[in-house]
Amino acid sequence: MAYYLTIRKKDTYIPIDIGCLTCFTKLSKYKSGGCSLEEIDRCTMNYINEYFFKEDLYKAGLIELEDIARELTIRYKKDNSYELVRNGIPYRRTKNYFDLYGLKFILLSKHKDYIFLEKLVSYYRNSYMNNINVSKIKYCMESGKRELLNVTLGEFYMREVTKYDSTTGEVKINYKYFHDLAMFIYNYDIALEKKQLGITKEEDKMERELTFEYLKKSLSGDLVEPKKKVKSKDLEGQISIF
Incomplete structure (x- = not known):
């Protein structure tokens, strides 16, 4: 089965052809932007987190500036729609789980x-x-x-x-089920770490929004460095540039 990295635009999921990224290695026979799930995982696990992945996608001309804050998901085709692969996209910190x-x-x-x-x-x-x-x-x-x-x-x-x-x-x-279990356990561990560090869902959401706003300004050349940066609670692999 072919899988696709997609970006959400309104109610539509647009596939992104990541085959041109330098860290992508083709292992399967799928064409037209389709990949094996393992190919997508191997590619995304080269990146520390979503921030750096989206930066690379933008520089490769695969997404536009307004796509920076939009949701990335892995999906597969079923009938006329793209069905979600649950539990998110793996980045570098997930390697031990895979x-x-x-x-x-x-x-x-x-x-x-x-x-x-x-x-x-x-x-x-x-x-x-x-x-x-x-x-x-x-x-x-x-x-x-x-x-x-x-x-x-x-x-x-x-x-x-x-x-x-x-x-x-x-x-x-059975790679699909292996992926699901790995990401299920990883997400549990990350949620537990955030709880132990006292990071609330609201703080996590705000950090994410600010980070992608920073990336947009950085890529567009509109970035003005703040005089003072306030360091938030640290979590390895967390999306943060402060």
Whole structure:
């Protein structure tokens, strides 16, 4: 299936052909701006965050100045519309989560974090492939069976991110589901870090808006450096230029 990096303009999602970016490596057969999901991930993970990615997109002539503050998403075609790939776009800080063994270790390390486990069970409650393991995780949480929980999380992981190829008899990575799980766990960890640092949703939103306004002025040549910069709370990989 072909995936597209898109930018939202009103109620329309416009695909962006990122094939001309220097950090993009073509691995698939897709044409006309279509890519494999792995190609898009590998490309975006070269950037620290969305700020630097959008800066590169603008300099490559792929987006316009007014697009800087607009939403970027990864989508795939279904009928006549573009359907969303959930959980956002991965940037450099997500690399550890996109390691096959690294992600399994991160998942297993959360066996005592019941808030995470509740979110995991809720997120995958309608999973066709993992419905039994999701029920077992819930049972282990309620009964306090830690050893069984560890085993079940391992089974959940393998069931979620791998698929059996009946033609070759090989077990392969189901990259779409691997991407979803990696970004689900990463987003949970980032939200937890922000909470621990005392960064509210309002502060996060304001920081984002100010940062993209700064980028727009910088790219248009209208930037006037402030006399004094106030440093906000730091989070590695957070979109910030102050």
